[in-house]
Amino acid sequence: MNPREIVKIQNMSKQFPMAGAFFTALADIDLSFRAGEFTGIVGPSGSGKTTLLNIIGSLDVPSRGSAIVLEHSISDLSHKRAAQLRNRHLGFIFQTYNLFPVYTVYENVEFPLLLLKMPAAARKQAVQEAIAWVGLSDKTDSKPPQLSGGECQRVAIARAMVKRPELVLADEPTANLDAKNSHNILQTMEALNREIGTTFIFATHDDKVINYLRRKITLNDGRVVKDEIASGTAGKKAKS
Amino acid sequence: MISIKLAYRNLIGAGLRTWLNVVVLSFAYVVIIWHKGFLQGWDEQARRDTIEWEIGGGQYLQQDYDPYDPLSLEAGHGMVPNDASAEINQGRLTPILALPAAMYPQGRIQSVILKGIDPQQRIIAIPSEALSVQSSEIPAVIGSRMARNNRLAVDDLITIRWRDANGTFDAQEVKIVAIFRTNVGSVDMGQLWLPLQRLQQMAQLPGQASILVADKRFNPTQSYSGWILKEQKILLQPIADVIRMKSIGGLVIFFMLLLLAMLAIFDTQVLSIFRRRREIGTLMALGMTRGQVIRIFTIEGAMHAVLATVVAAVYGIPMLYYFAKTGWKMPEMVDDMGMAIAETIYPAYPAQLVLGTILLVLVAVTIVSFLPTRRIAKLHPTEAIRGKLS
Ligand SMILES: Nc1ncnc2c1ncn2[C@@H]1O[C@H](COP(=O)(O)OP(=O)(O)O)[C@@H](O)[C@H]1O
Numbered sequence: 120m121n122p123r124e125i126v127k128i129q130n131m132s133k134q135f136p137m138a139g140a141f142f143t144a145l146a147d148i149d150l151s152f153r154a155g156e157f158t159g160i161v162g163p164s165g166s167g168k169t170t171l172l173n174i175i176g177s178l179d180v181p182s183r184g185s186a187i188v189l190e191h192s193i194s195d196l197s198h199k200r201a202a203q204l205r206n207r208h209l210g211f212i213f214q215t216y217n218l219f220p221v222y223t224v225y226e227n228v229e230f231p232l233l234l235l236k237m238p239a240a241a242r243k244q245a246v247q248e249a250i251a252w253v254g255l256s257d258k259t260d261s262k263p264p265q266l267s268g269g270e271c272q273r274v275a276i277a278r279a280m281v282k283r284p285e286l287v288l289a290d291e292p293t294a295n296l297d298a299k300n301s302h303n304i305l306q307t308m309e310a311l312n313r314e315i316g317t318t319f320i321f322a323t324h325d326d327k328v329i330n331y332l333r334r335k336i337t338l339n340d341g342r343v344v345k346d347e348i349a350s351g352t353a354g355k356k357a358k359s
Numbered sequence: 360m361i362s363i364k365l366a367y368r369n370l371i372g373a374g375l376r377t378w379l380n381v382v383v384l385s386f387a388y389v390v391i392i393w394h395k396g397f398l399q400g401w402d403e404q405a406r407r408d409t410i411e412w413e414i415g416g417g418q419y420l421q422q423d424y425d426p427y428d429p430l431s432l433e434a435g436h437g438m439v440p441n442d443a444s445a446e447i448n449q450g451r452l453t454p455i456l457a458l459p460a461a462m463y464p465q466g467r468i469q470s471v472i473l474k475g476i477d478p479q480q481r482i483i484a485i486p487s488e489a490l491s492v493q494s495s496e497i498p499a500v501i502g503s504r505m506a507r508n509n510r511l512a513v514d515d516l517i518t519i520r521w522r523d524a525n526g527t528f529d530a531q532e533v534k535i536v537a538i539f540r541t542n543v544g545s546v547d548m549g550q551l552w553l554p555l556q557r558l559q560q561m562a563q564l565p566g567q568a569s570i571l572v573a574d575k576r577f578n579p580t581q582s583y584s585g586w587i588l589k590e591q592k593i594l595l596q597p598i599a600d601v602i603r604m605k606s607i608g609g610l611v612i613f614f615m616l617l618l619l620a621m622l623a624i625f626d627t628q629v630l631s632i633f634r635r636r637r638e639i640g641t642l643m644a645l646g647m648t649r650g651q652v653i654r655i656f657t658i659e660g661a662m663h664a665v666l667a668t669v670v671a672a673v674y675g676i677p678m679l680y681y682f683a684k685t686g687w688k689m690p691e692m693v694d695d696m697g698m699a700i701a702e703t704i705y706p707a708y709p710a711q712l713v714l715g716t717i718l719l720v721l722v723a724v725t726i727v728s729f730l731p732t733r734r735i736a737k738l739h740p741t742e743a744i745r746g747k748l749s
């Protein structure tokens with residue numbers, strides 16, 4: 120039996136108003152994602168990857184068609200319900216890490232759990248576990264400005280993972296990292312995907328990332344031009 | 360809780376800018392509390408002294424007597440009303456007779472007001488008991504400013520010249536028997552206090568007076584024909600007026616400081632929302648609503664006031680406490696509009712004043728912090744995350 124379908128996009132388009140006309144960023148998208156995927160959306164810059172990820176992440180809404188994420192129709196969510204969906208079920212990783220510079224590593228990772236009003240004891244355990252996943256247990260009291268880019272992105276992964284969301288959306292997570300750190304990050308995420316079963320969807324045009332993917336969706340000019348099974352070999356090589 | 364912690368961290372993280380805002384705001388606190396406290400202290404002191412030395416529980420003025428018009432003095436007296444004699448005998452009222460005169464200290468001529476007072480009276484603080492000495496010279500008590508201005512000392516003799524009821528000039532020597540210190544200039548400068556009966560004889564005005572002063576524990580309500588009742592409240596009104604005028608000066612400084620701090624905080628908020636739009640987008644991605652983000656930024660701004668309260672307390676409490684204890688030395692001869700003024704004023708800081716000021720500043724800062732956050736309400740999360748501002 121196939122794993123549960125967690126994202127279903129049907130006949131979906133996204134247009135942006137532009138100089139009196141409309142610019143079509145996504146056109147007639149039909150896609151489905153199942154729990155446990157490790158999938159990348161690839162394509163050149165401007166092909167609509169971020170736009171697609173934003174809609175799945177309930178940060179934006181389709182112009183036409185539908186996007187159902189974890190049984191929620193994105194078009195129909197109120198501002199508050201969308202925030203709730205993100206708070207409870209979605210994790211985000213950004214190219215620019217977007218950590219709170221005034222918070223320590225520990226506090227950055229703890230933040231989503233505070234929003235969820237998780238009790239203190241459970242929270243502490245979850246935060247420490249998430250920091251251990253990304254191998255930063257010796258840096259819990261550091262603040263982002265004292266960390267390297269690779270370390271920052273690992274904190275961001277811990278922050279996205281700490282509440283064990285069903286789905287993590289990562290927009291160009293390696294774009295600001297060198298090769299070594301990029302591999303490190305991807306291995307971490309792949310391990311989490313395998314061990315915890317978290318679904319990952321990437322937007323990327325980085326070949327290093329593409330080598331880890333198990334499914335690769337190619338966008339061009341806002342259309343899906345290819346949707347293929349990938350080997351994910353890089354991860355397996357690193358593992359052995 | 361979560362908002363307060365993040366707000367606090369961000370504020371501290373902003374460093375110098377935050378502290379500049381906080382320090383300006385704390386000045387506003389301390390300046391207004393100090394100034395208001397000073398005036399409050401002055402007001403209390405002036406009222407107390409004026410009641411003590413001059414007006415007691417209120418005064419009856421003879422209808423032709425106008426303390427502000429020296430020309431009226433000549434005629435400003437009348438018979439002490441018969442129906443007031445019970446009150447006078449019981450020590451609830453005391454008559455004072457005022458008469459214009461000239462005195463000749465060291466050959467100069469100086470106009471004075473002779474005030475006849477009952478040596479036995481205990482209603483006002485003029486040391487009238489010193490006038491009960493039996494001597495051929497007329498005894499007189501004067502205030503220290505009068506003494507200094509005319510180089511008079513105890514036991515000095517001084518010639519005075521006055522006109523009696525028939526308009527005849529008469530002159531005689533008086534002897535200074537006591538000098539008193541008071542903060543109330545109007546019972547001191549240009550005033551020569553004599554025994555009431557002696558003055559009545561000198562002026563050929565037996566049984567007459569210009570003022571009936573009530574004991575301060577006694578609230579005069581009775582009316583006497585030919586006499587005008589001036590209630591204590593009315594007589595204290597000039598003090599309230601001066602204090603109010605002085606307060607306005609303080610308020611202007613306070614509002615300027617407050618305005619400066621408000622502008623700085625407003626500016627800080629606008630800048631911080633602009634600079635941290637990516638953080639705002641991240642907060643939304645992590646599941647905060649716009650309302651929650653607005654709350655964080657508003658709390659962050661409002662926290663300036665909280666920090667300012669703490670900072671103001673750190674240097675303000677010892678400073679204000681010190682002044683309240685040791686008092687504020689007033690420069691010589693600041694005799695504002697005839698208002699009683701002590702050499703040292705002890706500021707008083709009622710809790711209402713302190714709490715009211717804190718509350719006012721907190722509300723103002725919160726409003727100023729909130730206004731710029733309306734920008735957040737228009738911010739689209741995807742644009743915020745990309746660091747763009749719509
Ligand atoms: N808010 C917006 N308003 C107007 N145009 C936008 C907006 N967001 C994205 N676009 C346009 O949509 C296209 C796709 O953008 P994006 O999804 O960011 O592409 P990618 O992430 O693949 O580089 C780009 O041409 C971009 O300029």
Ligand SMILES: [Mg+2]
Pocket residue numbers: 168169170290322
């Ligand atoms: Mg992009």
